[in-house]
Amino acid sequence: MTDDARRQVAVKISPEADKLITSGAHYLHMSKKDLVEAAVQFYLDARREEMQAGMRELLSQLDGTRASRVALLAGMTREELDSVGGVEEDD
Structure with a gap:
């Protein structure tokens, strides 16, 4: 299955986390989705x-x-x- 064919899933987060993600994405010039994906990859790599x-x-x-x-x-x-x-x- 290609990346484009995967269905997107909403993840529930706290309002505080959403503010952090929004702010971080803005200042890093990336989408919230891209920031969350990068952060999850980084976290899992660190705890491999x-x-x-x-x-x-x-x-x-x-x-x-x-x-x-x-x-x-x-x-x-x-x-x-x-x-x-x-x-x-x-x-």
Whole structure:
């Protein structure tokens, strides 16, 4: 999908943040949309290692079993899943 074909989504922000974005965009001679996109990219780049550690932690919970996949998707621990009946494993 091309960038032009993506649908735009509104993001709710506080009035204070909107004032900062408006002011920053004005003085940087860019659109509010471009400023927000650049700011998000900068923020995520700065926290890339933290994000990767979080992803590794989530992936470490997967052990190849159906139960681990269901627990991860449901946002539960394996113990919580087992306490409510668990799941049947693939044969």
